[in-house]
Amino acid sequence: MARKKQFEKPLHGDKESVRFATPEPIARYRAQRLKCGTLADISCGIGGQTVFFAQQCEFVYAVEIDPKKIEYAKKNCEMYGLDNVKFICGDALDPKVIEQIPAVDVVFSDPFRPAEEDKRQVSSLEPGIPNVLSAYGEKTKNFAFEAPPQMPPERIPFDCEKEYISLDGQLNRLTLYFGDLKQNERLAVALPAGEGLVSQYGPLPEIRETEKMKLFVYEPEPSVIAAELLPELIESMMQMAGPLMGAFELFRVDKKRLLITSEALIKQPMIKNHYLIQKICPFDPREINKFLKDKNIGNVVLRAGVKPEDYWEVRNEVEKGLEGNKTVHLFVKDGVAILCEVLFKV
Secondary structure (H helix, E strand, O other): OOOOOOOOOOOOOOHHHHHHHOOOHHHEEEEEEEEOEEEEEEOOOOOOOHHHHHHHOOEEEEEEEHHHHHHHHHHHHHHHHOEEEEEEEEEOOOOOHHOOOOOOOOEEEEOOOOOOOOOOHHHHOOOOHHHHHHHHHOOOOEEEEEEEOOOHHHHOOOOOOOHHHHHHHHEEEEEEEEEHOOOOOEEEEEEEEEEEEEOOOOOOOOOOOOOOOEEEEEEOOHHHHHHHHHHHHHHHHHHHOOOOOOOEEEEEOOOOOOEEEEEOOHHHHHOEEEEEEEEEEEEHHHHHHHHHHHOOEEEEEEEEEOOHHHHHHHHHHHHHHOOEEEEEEEEEEEEEEEEEEEEOOO
16 A cells, blocks of 8 residues: 655655654644644654644744754755744753753653564653653643553553544554643544544443444544543443444454444444444355455455465455455454445544
């Protein structure tokens, strides 16, 4: 699949920095949430987030230790016609850098983190969150940090809001908010739609699990799962359906894939895909292909734990000769295929 264009204007920067720059929908969303008078952007990199802070805030202080990256950040702000940014090249924890920044409304930090870890940890971030909180504590009490979105809430040992963001149906960012910026314990956001789901303190319905698929299937936004907000999501779905429409139950496909199933059809904005069950049968690509040819299906999205070397062979077998205009997602659980037709996207 071709990668979607991240920015309206191509950013200046080396290949790796552009690749890891905050995607524009997220950068815009975060800048709107952190809109204030003055903001310090710590570890600003090539300025992918900085340009949107500068559009929303009266003045921005941008700190970056890499002189090459800060030159790219300057060019990117110039490209957007911004002149309300002061760039500071140096270590964000160096007292000489800190003294150049006055009292500000918000400090935002996007720290360096290892490209790969067996287990994502807050302690791997550099500069570390406690160090930034201490170093800039006299500048403000309002901090926002980017952190690896693979970290579950219980692995974050701070009194902060944990905001998980999915973009185009994929888990993309985690932002931690401190001070007055903290509005909830946990929050799931789905972009570009901008929908959200917040954690609740009161009693929530018990999530029931099932091994039997019902007529309709719902695939939650990955930010909902990461934020551990499935109880809140299911309660919302029950309220939308009403007491006469039956239950919403959890169906675990495998370790990676989790679905909700029900006899009730609703539209919920924090659902990534809404499906209608077409068929449940043994996972036999040829037999599945025969069935799909009679159902106006043209595209099959393989959502099974197939070995990488077998992926295209299986997919080509399943899609062979299909000419319809509908799409189905093919899940596989314990050798059983579950064919789900995409109904609509919210």
